[in-house]
Amino acid sequence: MDYPRKSFINVIMNKFIQVVDALTILLMTFMTVIVFLEVLSRYFFNFPFAFSGELTAILFPWVIFMGAIIVTKNDGHLSITHFRGLLRSKYQKLLIIIGKIVMLFFSFYMFLSSIELANSVSAQKFPVLQISMNWLYLSGVFAFIGMSVVLIYQLILLVKNSLKETGKGV
Numbered sequence: 001m002d003y004p005r006k007s008f009i010n011v012i013m014n015k016f017i018q019v020v021d022a023l024t025i026l027l028m029t030f031m032t033v034i035v036f037l038e039v040l041s042r043y044f045f046n047f048p049f050a051f052s053g054e055l056t057a058i059l060f061p062w063v064i065f066m067g068a069i070i071v072t073k074n075d076g077h078l079s080i081t082h083f084r085g086l087l088r089s090k091y092q093k094l095l096i097i098i099g100k101i102v103m104l105f106f107s108f109y110m111f112l113s114s115i116e117l118a119n120s121v122s123a124q125k126f127p128v129l130q131i132s133m134n135w136l137y138l139s140g141v142f143a144f145i146g147m148s149v150v151l152i153y154q155l156i157l158l159v160k161n162s163l164k165e166t167g168k169g170v
Contacts, residue, residue, distance in 0.1 A: 009153070013149075013150070013153050016146075016149070017069070017070065017073050017150075020066050020069050020070060020146060021070055023066060024063055024066040024067055024070065027059050027062055027063050027066070028063050030059065031055075031056055031059040031060065031063060034049075034052050034055055034056060034059075035052065035056055037049070037052070038052035038053075050128045051128050051129055054126045054127075054128050054129050055129065057136065058126075058129075058131075058135055058136050061136060061137075061139040061140070062139040062142075064139075065139045065140055065142065065143030065144075066139075066142075066143060066146075068143050068147060069143055069146035069147055069150060072103070072146075072147045072150045072151065073150050079099070084096075093158065096158060097155065097158055097159070100151050100154055100155050100158070101155070103147075103151055104148060104151040104152065104155070107144045107147045107148045107151060108144070108148060110140065110144045111140075111141060111144035111145060111148065113140075114137060114138075114140030114141040114143075114144055115141055117137045117140070118134040118137035118138050118140075118141060119134070121133040121134055121136075121137060122134040
């Protein structure tokens with residue numbers, strides 16, 4: 001979806017997505033380097049890093065969930081648009097709004113579930129890194145907050161007729 005670039009909130013939303021995008025790239029790069037060094041040290045030096053498995057287990061959900069925020073902003077998720085395309089434009093817009101509302105409710109429910117899960121494992125620690133396991137599950141909390149913010153913003157723009165559809169799904 002193409003966002004208008006005029007108002008302060010639009011600038012903030014675009015900066016938020018840029019920061020999430022940059023962090024996702026940084027974490028993915030870091031995770032790739034860790035796995036590469038682990039493979040090198042294990043097979044060439046017969047000396048595996050004890051922390052690499054735990055660190056990649058923490059980083060992987062963060063990369064996935066931060067990518068989900070970007071996908072939500074870009075409307076890159078899977079959807080069936082054939083039947084929507086057969087309708088008049090005002091009904092198409094209504095279906096898009098309904099789809100975003102359903103996604104918003106799902107994001108809110110998953111946000112609450114992610115908080116509950118993170119709290120339930122907060123006393124447990126990773127054996128090697130000795131950090132709380134809730135860092136693993138806080139990725140969901142962050143992601144569903146981010147997706148909810150993006151969806152609310154998109155709904156406001158849809159209602160105001162300011163959002164330009166890119167032809168992708170609901």
